[in-house]
Amino acid sequence: MIDFYSFAPEIFLLTLILISITLGVLNKDATITINTTGFSLLIIFLIFKGHSLYQNSLFSLNTINLILLSKIILSIGSIVFILLSRRSLKNENLFRYEYILFILFAILGSFVLISSDNFLTAFIGLELQSLSLYLMAAFNTKNLNSNEAGIKYFSLGALSSGFLLFGISMIYFDTASFTFQNLANFSTISEVGLALVLIALFFKVSAAPFHIWTPDVYEGSPTISALFFASLPKFASLIFLFRIYHELNISKIDSLNYIFQLVCAISLLVGVYGAITQKVIKRLLAFSSINHIGFILLAIMSYQYMSEGTIFFYLIIYLVTIFGVFSVILNLRTSEGEITLLTGLNGLKASSRSKAISMLVFLFSLAGIPPFAGFFAKFFILSASINEGLYLLSVIAVISSVIAAFYYLSVIKNMFFNESENELLLDNSKLSSFIFIFSALVLTLFFFYPDPLINLIDSLFY
Amino acid sequence: MSFPILSLLILTPLIGALTLSLSNSAQLKNKTIFASGLWIATGEFILSLLLPIFYDKAENGYQFTEFHTWFDKFDINYYLGVDGVSIPLILLTTFLVPICLLCSWNSIQNRVKEFVIYFLLLESFIIGVFVSIDLVIFYVFFEAVLIPMFLIIGIWGGENRLYATFKFFLYTLAGSVLMLLAIIYIISITNTGNIEIISKFIFDENIQLILFLCFFASFAVKVPMFPFHTWLPDAHVQAPTSGSVILAGVLLKLGAYGFMRLSIPFFEFASYYFQPLIFSLSCIAIVYTSIVALRQTDMKKMIAYSSVAHMGFVTIGIFTLTQDGMNGAYFQMISHGIVSAALFLIVGVVYERHHTRMISDYSGVTNIMPKYSFFFMVFMLSSVGLPGTSGFVGEFLVIMSTISVNVYLTIFTAVGVILGASYMLLLYKNVNFGDVKSDIKKLTDLTTIEIFYFTCLAFLTILLGIYPKLLFDMIDASISIGIL
Numbered sequence: 001m002i003d004f005y006s007f008a009p010e011i012f013l014l015t016l017i018l019i020s021i022t023l024g025v026l027n028k029d030a031t032i033t034i035n036t037t038g039f040s041l042l043i044i045f046l047i048f049k050g051h052s053l054y055q056n057s058l059f060s061l062n063t064i065n066l067i068l069l070s071k072i073i074l075s076i077g078s079i080v081f082i083l084l085s086r087r088s089l090k091n092e093n094l095f096r097y098e099y100i101l102f103i104l105f106a107i108l109g110s111f112v113l114i115s116s117d118n119f120l121t122a123f124i125g126l127e128l129q130s131l132s133l134y135l136m137a138a139f140n141t142k143n144l145n146s147n148e149a150g151i152k153y154f155s156l157g158a159l160s161s162g163f164l165l166f167g168i169s170m171i172y173f174d175t176a177s178f179t180f181q182n183l184a185n186f187s188t189i190s191e192v193g194l195a196l197v198l199i200a201l202f203f204k205v206s207a208a209p210f211h212i213w214t215p216d217v218y219e220g221s222p223t224i225s226a227l228f229f230a231s232l233p234k235f236a237s238l239i240f241l242f243r244i245y246h247e248l249n250i251s252k253i254d255s256l257n258y259i260f261q262l263v264c265a266i267s268l269l270v271g272v273y274g275a276i277t278q279k280v281i282k283r284l285l286a287f288s289s290i291n292h293i294g295f296i297l298l299a300i301m302s303y304q305y306m307s308e309g310t311i312f313f314y315l316i317i318y319l320v321t322i323f324g325v326f327s328v329i330l331n332l333r334t335s336e337g338e339i340t341l342l343t344g345l346n347g348l349k350a351s352s353r354s355k356a357i358s359m360l361v362f363l364f365s366l367a368g369i370p371p372f373a374g375f376f377a378k379f380f381i382l383s384a385s386i387n388e389g390l391y392l393l394s395v396i397a398v399i400s401s402v403i404a405a406f407y408y409l410s411v412i413k414n415m416f417f418n419e420s421e422n423e424l425l426l427d428n429s430k431l432s433s434f435i436f437i438f439s440a441l442v443l444t445l446f447f448f449y450p451d452p453l454i455n456l457i458d459s460l461f462y
Numbered sequence: 463m464s465f466p467i468l469s470l471l472i473l474t475p476l477i478g479a480l481t482l483s484l485s486n487s488a489q490l491k492n493k494t495i496f497a498s499g500l501w502i503a504t505g506e507f508i509l510s511l512l513l514p515i516f517y518d519k520a521e522n523g524y525q526f527t528e529f530h531t532w533f534d535k536f537d538i539n540y541y542l543g544v545d546g547v548s549i550p551l552i553l554l555t556t557f558l559v560p561i562c563l564l565c566s567w568n569s570i571q572n573r574v575k576e577f578v579i580y581f582l583l584l585e586s587f588i589i590g591v592f593v594s595i596d597l598v599i600f601y602v603f604f605e606a607v608l609i610p611m612f613l614i615i616g617i618w619g620g621e622n623r624l625y626a627t628f629k630f631f632l633y634t635l636a637g638s639v640l641m642l643l644a645i646i647y648i649i650s651i652t653n654t655g656n657i658e659i660i661s662k663f664i665f666d667e668n669i670q671l672i673l674f675l676c677f678f679a680s681f682a683v684k685v686p687m688f689p690f691h692t693w694l695p696d697a698h699v700q701a702p703t704s705g706s707v708i709l710a711g712v713l714l715k716l717g718a719y720g721f722m723r724l725s726i727p728f729f730e731f732a733s734y735y736f737q738p739l740i741f742s743l744s745c746i747a748i749v750y751t752s753i754v755a756l757r758q759t760d761m762k763k764m765i766a767y768s769s770v771a772h773m774g775f776v777t778i779g780i781f782t783l784t785q786d787g788m789n790g791a792y793f794q795m796i797s798h799g800i801v802s803a804a805l806f807l808i809v810g811v812v813y814e815r816h817h818t819r820m821i822s823d824y825s826g827v828t829n830i831m832p833k834y835s836f837f838f839m840v841f842m843l844s845s846v847g848l849p850g851t852s853g854f855v856g857e858f859l860v861i862m863s864t865i866s867v868n869v870y871l872t873i874f875t876a877v878g879v880i881l882g883a884s885y886m887l888l889l890y891k892n893v894n895f896g897d898v899k900s901d902i903k904k905l906t907d908l909t910t911i912e913i914f915y916f917t918c919l920a921f922l923t924i925l926l927g928i929y930p931k932l933l934f935d936m937i938d939a940s941i942s943i944g945i946l
Contacts, residue, residue, distance in 0.1 A: 364609065369635075370602040379598075383646040384535075398639035405635050406628065409612070412622060417616050451534055458535065 006053050009071060012042060013108045017101060031100050034431045035082055039075045046072050058117065058181060063243065064458040066308055067115045068241045073316065074114075077232045078107050080323060080435065088224040088330045092338075093227055101297035102139075103228070106132035110236030114243075118178035119168045119197070119264030124239065126164070126204065129233050130157050136228060137221035149220025152228045156213045167196025191255055194248065195271060198259060198302045198422045201244075201269040204237045206286075207263050208270035215274070223338060227326040228280050230289050231319055238293075242300050251301065260301060261393060267294030268396050272403040280340055281329060284407060285322075288366060292318055293403055298397055299381045302388035307456040310384050314377040316453070317365070317446065321374065324439030328355050329431040342411060347420025354433070356415045358440040363408040365443045368401050373446035466528050468542040468593045471510060471552070475559075475573045475582035475589075478502035482579050492574040499578035503560040506585065510556040513549050519935060522943050524595055524658070532599070535891060537654040541596040546940030547722060547792070549590040550933060551715055554799045555592070556713045557922075559585045561915045562704035565807055569703060570816050573683060579616065579703070580610040581704070588712055592719065597645045597655040600724075604680075604716065611705070611713065619700040626693075626700035633693040637683035644676035648728070661727040674732035677725045683719030687740075687777060688747040691770045694735055698766035699819075703810030706762065710769050711803035713796050717778045722941075726783065733783060740781045741871055747774035748878035756885045761809045761819045764889055765802060768845065771878060772798045779860035782867050788941045790859025793933060797844070797852035797926060804841040804919040807833075811912060814895075815905045823890065826898035831907045835894045837916040844923045846883045852926035856924055 003012070020031045042325030050068040054317070059067070082103060089095040109129030116122040122374040130324045134157060138150020168178070175183055203210040218226040228400030242383045250256045271291025278284040297316075299311045332339050332348070332355070339345070378401065446453060482498065517525060524543030532540050544552070562581060570577050587610070590603035608631055615627040615929050649655055652663050665673065683690045694714075726733050748771050755767035772794065779791025811834060813819055824894070828835035844851035847858075857879060864871040908916070926933060 042637065327780070370605050370611065374607075375602070379642075379646070382643065383650060386643065386646050387650050394643055398643055399636075402632065402636045402639055406632055409628060409631060413616065413628075417624065454533070454535060 003056055004289075006057060007142045008053060009046065010108060010111050011044060011371060012038070012045075013104060017108065019029075019398060020097070020101055020104060024100065025058075028095065028097045029086075031097050032082055035100060035104065036079050039079045039082075043072055043075045043181040046075070060310070062461050066239065066243070069312065069457070069460060070114050070236065071111060073319070074107060074110055074232055074236060077235070077319060077323075080104065081228060081232065083431055084227070084327060084330070084435065085224045087431065090223075091333070092140065092222060094222065095385075099136070099139060102132040102136050105129075105134070106228070106233055110233055113236050113240050117180055118242075119171065119180075120178045121170060122175040123161075123164060126200075126237070126240075127161060129236065130161070130204070131348055133157075133225075133229060133233060136219055136225040139225060140222050143220075145220035146222060146295075147220075149217045152220075152221065153213055153217045156203070160200045160210070163196045163203075164200035165199065167193040167198075169193070170184070170196065174197065178230055180244065182220065183248055185251060191253060194250070195256060195259060197244075198241075198250075201241050202263055205234050205241065205293055206290055207297060208290055209263070211267070211270065211290050213284040214290060215278075215283040218282040219340075223255070223326065223330055226285070227322065227330075230285065230326075233323050234289075234293075235315055235319060237313065238296055238300075238311075241456070242303075242308075245300050246303060251304075257301075260297065261390070263299065263395060264294050264297040264395050267291065267297065268393075269294075272400045272407075275407045276403065278407070279342055281342055281344070282340070284308075284342065285325065288407075289322075291400055292366075294400070295378065295397060298385050298390065298393055299327065302384035302390060304388065306454075308461040309454055310380045312457045313450075313454060314381060317373050317377040317443065319324075320439045320442050321362050321365050324358060324436045324443075325366075327435040328359050328362075330431050331355065331436075342414055343421070345411065345414045346402055346418040348415040351420060354437060358436045359415060359441040360412055361443055363412055367405045367408040369405065371447050373443045373450065374452055376447060466543065467509070467512060467699060468526050468528055470558075471506065471589050471593065472586050474506050474509065475502060475586040479579045479582040479586070482575060482582070485575075492571070494562060495574050495578055500560055500563050500580060502582060503556070503585065504917075507556040507560060510552055510589075513544060514554060514936065515547070517549060517824060517936070519546070519939060522939065527595075536649065538598045538649070538654065539596055539655065543595045544593055546714070546937045547719070548675045550792075550796050550936060551712070551719060552589055552592050552800075554715075554796060555585060555588050555712050557801055557918075558799070559709060561803070561807070561918070563708050564911055564915055565707070565810055566702065566704045567911065569803060571808070573617060577614070578685075580614050581708075582748075584610040584614070584708065588716070591716055591820055595646055595657045597649065597657060597660070597724075599655075600657070601638070601645055604720075605635075607713065607716070608634055611709070614705045615697060615701045618702040618705070621700075622696075623862040625702045626696040629693045630697040633683050633690065634680075635675055637690070640676040640701060641680035644673045645778065647673065657727075665729065667731050670729040670732040671735060674729040674736060675727060677720070677729075678736070680785070681717040681720040681725065682743075684720070685714060685773050685777060686717070687774075688743045688750065688770075691747065691751070694770060695766040696765050698769075698806075699760060699762050702798060703806060703813070706766075706806040706810075707803045710766075710806055711799045714769065714773055715799060718773065718780060718795055719789070721777070721780050722788070723884070725798070726780070730904075733781065737781050737783070737867075739752065740777055741868065742776045744774040744781075745874040745878075747771060747777075748883065749874060752878055752881035752885060756881065756888065758885075759821055761821055761889065761893070762806070763819075764885060765805045765809065768805075768882065768885065769798070769802050772802070772845075774878065775860045775875065778871065779856075779866060781864045782860075784863050784866065785938075785942055786859055786866075787863035789934060789937065790856050791817070791853070792856075792937055792941070793926075793930065794856030794860060796933060797856050797923070798920055800922050800926075801841055801844045801853055804837075804916065805845060807916070807919075808838050808841060811908065812905070816902070821892050824893045824899070825896040827902060827905070828894040829898050830902055830905050833908045833913065837908070837920060838890060838894065840920045840923065842886050844927070846886050847879055848923065850927045852923045852930075854927060855930045 024031045054064045106129050109125045111123030134150055137153045138147050140146035171190050174187055174190040206214040245408040266289050271287050275284050275287035365372035367379040368374045382394055524545050527543035530540040532538050587603050587606045594600040612627050612631045652660055686694050751767045751770040755764045758764035774792050776791045779787040844853040847853040861875050
């Protein structure tokens, strides 16, 4: 008998989608109200009744907490994102209710992915998520770059899905099971299968050397979609990667562990070397996100000596920063449309002090320079990896963050030292101002007083 | 003493900077902003004077300690305290910052508010480095210092400021991150960030060597020692006068302070093991940079290279690992902090009037600006190490202490002193004596403000030169117990 209760959040989301489809035709703005309310209710439900969902499941308490926390973070992120997207899409004359649906489908896919306990469900979740992302990339149909981004993302994404399916079928061939719990002892064939699964996941989180699509897709797609690619689905895929790394004990399988370490090192380096020469803001952010993925992979590998706390701390700080950065960029326009080049940020200090200072906080936090929370996020990961004995990777990580400091500084240079060429039209929406000021405050506050967040996360994972 | 004076020292400039940043800049005149910044900095100086007054020299260990838990999970705490080694450096900082603001009164005209804010932030972070006795908070302040300095050089610097400020930032950061790895490793072994406890911990010898090198990378860049010194001339030449003053006066001391406070107490074996390396690098620094300084045509660059040479004495003194050597090195640090700051101000004075730093553009200044030449002479002689000035005591003690370690070292350091005298005298001669150039005639002599701060600096130089016991009383016990 199927335990429908444990799907409650997903079913709720599906209902929300159905309501949005019907309502969206009549009133676009109403879908936004409905969805924010819906997600708020979902958050309240997950916080107070979340544990009852998985009573009958085989998950350990740790995993349940992991799933619930991720879903809560995803829901909060969705609310913020839906509100942000409305304004941004209206500026671009792209405000159509389908966009909201794509967000919902992607989040539904992420939910399924996070809480899956076998490869088939995971595949369905991942595909649902990815298909919505392809559409979001190509959403600006009148813009050729956006179309190109969508097609590029789709064709490469389809290839990676092929890898994923092939890997899963190899595992099934070997063990006759899809469920994670049943996969205890691996033969060579399952190892190869698992390697293919990992490669597909690395593609989804844009870890190098499977990152080629990232800069192009970020650049071509609407800025608001790039924010989405960089934040929520990536977060979900990383959580899933983390889960299979530990539930399948990949750290014990040498060959796969090597792959992991190699991908981590390459991501750290490619991320920074790629970013140095970039002149387009979104490409720079794309490469910088690749570097951050490297850090997160490092955290995943050194799990034993810390807890989920390290990873969640890093991911939360990263999400907050990314939302902050993008809400500043979405607010900056010239008479010719939104700014794309880094030189567009010239003289931001003179035209808007609060934006420039918030960006300063975000960039120093991304670079991991104290006194901002990004420092501790990196600090915890490095201390975990040193405890784990991954010295070489730790050295690569810190070297990469020195190089990263260079390009973050050049952005700061543009904002603070250069004179602006074009008049910046500041689109002062209250919501995004609130988001970036709030994010900057959070990043500063978590540095001086990180205990509450760390203790909260730690209390969930004994 | 339960009064949280150290936190207050960190917070006063910080809160001052915050208040300034929230104020409405359109309504404030530049003078008002400078004046309020100056008031804050002066108040901070008076506050810091409480430290030597209430410091109990008879008692060992850290005083005025403050302890607040920062992380429950790790033993990383907000743990502050000072001993005899930190107090003079704190005083030097709080003394130099008002002077920096005073000397920029006329030269900085654009974005005044930001300038004052960054200086106050810088002061707060530097004091933070000197008062922290927890590794993580030490590192945090050590890194945070870079941000305001990056902006100060980058916004108000000379024509090639971007190159200089990037080089400064990245060199220092590259050194520091290795230290960060070492700090994390130490914390993972000892389970604490407390410097006192780690000083008593004895690391495995091979590990000591690696950890020492990691710390060395960070501090050697900051000091700067010979192969890592190339950022310094660039940064100095491009920085505004006030930036050079604080850079030469205090920031270079962070590295030497790090050697004294962390490297030597933590890694005793490695300190002895790497003695030859550090001696050779310092000797090269002293002789080589002195020769380079001789050939400079730019005044600021010459003084920048002389800084590298003088800091070479400091590193030699510290790594003799004797009481005399340490005392001498420390004295040299403080003396260099005052004298080189004063020399950069001296250059700043003529640069502000004549807008060139080339030595060849000046000649016969003494006829036009007699007061200026007088102060120039005082600081020049102190830099050369004339007995009776502070420069003498430090160099003398360092050279004396090297005899017991290695005679060749004595020879090199003595050669360094002679070379130092030659380039400083050459600089003084070229600028001040000779025929008066026609475009020099329009220059005006020192203003009252300039006379005021030069008098303060000259007074300190001579006071320390005549009565060095003032400083030795403070540091002797802390060096013999805390570091050696």
